[in-house]
Amino acid sequence: MKDTKLTTLDSGLRVVTGSLKNFDSIVLGYWVETGAIRENESNNGVSHFLEHMAFKGTSRRTTKQIAEEIESVGGYLNAYTSKEITAFHAKVLKDDRHMAMDILSDILQDPTFPADELELERNVVLQEISQVQDTPDDIIFDHFENIAFSNQPLGRAILGSSDLIAHMKVEALRAYRDKYYNIDNIVLAAVGNISHEELIDSADKYLSNFKTHKTPAYDIKCQYVGGSHSDTRDLEQAYLIIGFNGLSNLDRDYYTLALFSSILGGGMSSRLFQEIREKRGLAYSVHSFSSSHKYNGTFGIYAATSPNKLSELSDIASTELLKMREYISEKEFKRTKAQFKSSLIMSRESNSSYCEQIVNQTLIFKRPIGHDEILKKIDAVTMDEIKALTDRLLSSRASIVTVGKCDCSIVSTILQANGIKTE
Numbered sequence: 001m002k003d004t005k006l007t008t009l010d011s012g013l014r015v016v017t018g019s020l021k022n023f024d025s026i027v028l029g030y031w032v033e034t035g036a037i038r039e040n041e042s043n044n045g046v047s048h049f050l051e052h053m054a055f056k057g058t059s060r061r062t063t064k065q066i067a068e069e070i071e072s073v074g075g076y077l078n079a080y081t082s083k084e085i086t087a088f089h090a091k092v093l094k095d096d097r098h099m100a101m102d103i104l105s106d107i108l109q110d111p112t113f114p115a116d117e118l119e120l121e122r123n124v125v126l127q128e129i130s131q132v133q134d135t136p137d138d139i140i141f142d143h144f145e146n147i148a149f150s151n152q153p154l155g156r157a158i159l160g161s162s163d164l165i166a167h168m169k170v171e172a173l174r175a176y177r178d179k180y181y182n183i184d185n186i187v188l189a190a191v192g193n194i195s196h197e198e199l200i201d202s203a204d205k206y207l208s209n210f211k212t213h214k215t216p217a218y219d220i221k222c223q224y225v226g227g228s229h230s231d232t233r234d235l236e237q238a239y240l241i242i243g244f245n246g247l248s249n250l251d252r253d254y255y256t257l258a259l260f261s262s263i264l265g266g267g268m269s270s271r272l273f274q275e276i277r278e279k280r281g282l283a284y285s286v287h288s289f290s291s292s293h294k295y296n297g298t299f300g301i302y303a304a305t306s307p308n309k310l311s312e313l314s315d316i317a318s319t320e321l322l323k324m325r326e327y328i329s330e331k332e333f334k335r336t337k338a339q340f341k342s343s344l345i346m347s348r349e350s351n352s353s354y355c356e357q358i359v360n361q362t363l364i365f366k367r368p369i370g371h372d373e374i375l376k377k378i379d380a381v382t383m384d385e386i387k388a389l390t391d392r393l394l395s396s397r398a399s400i401v402t403v404g405k406c407d408c409s410i411v412s413t414i415l416q417a418n419g420i421k422t423e
Contacts, residue, residue: 004358004368005196009203011212012184016362017199018191018354026097026192027355028199029089030108033187033363034180036083037153037220037293045160046168046176048081049125053173054088055079056117058110061103063117070103077103081158084293085363091352094193098202105206108181113170122165129159136239136403137285137304143229143401144241148298152222183207185215187362191355221295226397228408228422238307238406242317242415243300245396249292249364253392255377256385257299261290262336263386264324265301269335271320276303282313294364299393307405314411318418325390328383340378344371398422 003019035047055077056063070077075092077100088108090100132138142157149155159165188207190199224245247257265272265288276286286303301321305313347353348371358368398420400408412422 004370006362006367007196007200009200011207011210012182013203013207014187014362015196015200015203016187016189016358016368017194017196018351018358018368019195020192020351020354023192023351024093025091025351026094026100026190026194027089027091027351028097028100028188028190028192028194029087029104029355031187031189031359031363032086032088032181033084033185033215033218035081035085036156036158037222038176038180038218039153039156039160041156043164043168043172043176044156045125045158045165046172047086048159049121049165049168050173050177051079051081051086051088052121052125053113053118054107054111056121057112057114058106059112060106060110066103066107070100073099075100083154083158087359089355097190097194101202101206108186109207109210111177113173115170118170122168125159125165126162129162129165132157132159136233136235136237137302139231140239140241140302140401140403143231143403144243144300144399145298147227147229147399147401148224148243148245149222149296150225150227152225153220154222154293154296178211178213180215181211182213182215183210184212187359189355189359189362191351191358218294224296224298224396226399228400228412229402230406230408231401231403232407233404235404236306237304238310238402238404239302239304240310240314240406240411241300241302241399241401242314242321242411243298243399243401244393246290246297246299246393247292248295248297250294251292251297253385253389254292255374256381256389257290257297258340259333259336259378259381260324260386260389261288261299262339263328263332264288264320266336267339269332271323272301272303272317275316275320276313280312280316282309282316286313286317298399300399310402310406311410311414314414315418318415318420321394322390322418322420325387328386330383333383333386337378337381341375344374394420396421 006016073096092100146155283305361369402408
């Protein structure tokens with residue numbers, strides 16, 4: 001992209017910008033290349049807990065002052081933790097960018113982890129874990145990842161377990177931060193009415209006290225396992241995921257899988273939506289999904305239905321999946337490509353989405369990827385490649401997860417009858 005620039009400073013900090021001169025707002029922040037993938041059995045959840053605690057005070061600001069300062073100009077701060085990234089970002093009007101940069105740099109470089117705030121935030125995280133546990137369409141994805149990558153970092157919940165969080169000491173947060181919160185492990189990004197040179201100058205100004213230790217190489221390669229798990233609960237709906245080994249972000253078939261998933265279950269015109277919801281009324285929510293990481297990925301089908309309809313839904317879902325190897329119409333093929341292209345172009349109208357794109361591309365491909373380059377890759381995908389991908393996905397053992405008054409053995413029997421591996 002002509003208006004996207006990347007510079008790696010001598011410190012190792014990667015600075016990437018997307019210039020949108022007609023925007024009045026700026027999205028900027030720090031993306032740290034660490035998350036649940038870097039954790040182990042004893043500190044699972046530390047990435048997310050640390051993300052929370054970063055906002056709980058520095059040597060210069062209390063947690064209340066952090067909130068009041070950014071909100072006094074109508075901006076907002078936010079953060080998130082994923083399997084591979086922990087992000088701290090802000091959205092402000094362009095005239096307030098220096099304030100936002102100062103606040104973000106402060107919480108990233110100088111969190112004090114005050115004892116009273118630690119205990120309060122521990123309870124907040126425990127409440128968040130409980131909320132996920134009580135939400136079937138959230139917890140089922142944690143179960144699925146645990147089955148897909150059993151006893152491995154990718155299989156562990158980002159939030160951690162209640163027991164681990166309840167007993168996690170401040171020393172664990174500090175040790176983890178010391179190991180991974182280094183300047184060579186961070187991307188500083190901004191999208192909006194800001195120049196690349198200005199952001200580099202800001203990095204020199206606001207990150208002068210940041211550590212420059214060498215971060216351990218990221219080479220954690222988990223192995224997909226597969227299996228089954230039933231979380232029996234007294235619920236009106238039966239929640240289901242049927243999943244398989246997917247593709248990494250760097251796989252040659254990455255865009256092929258994106259089109260595959262869209263045709264199968266990506267929208268109202270998709271096969272799963274039409275067959276399961278529109279024609280039979282078996283479910284309100286049904287879709288396919290693809291989740292990719294640096295070295296691994298998963299693909300799956302999610303649905304929720306009445307327990308007595310689970311068998312019928314499973315049969316239709318697996319049948320439609322198998323049909324992907326046999327036939328794809330020219331109409332749905334062209335429609336799906338058009339959807340991807342328009343979605344890609346429209347995403348650039350949001351500086352938040354645009355910023356996420358160039359950060360992820362920098363982390364994965366070592367550079368921002370131009371829209372034209374992505375569009376060419378999408379155009380290059382053929383119908384035969386999409387159909388051939390079916391067998392590649394089905395070569396792995398299925399991961400089956402249910403939540404509710406149901407049992408995944410019912411689903412397993414149907415998949416086996418349709419020739420899909422479950423053992």
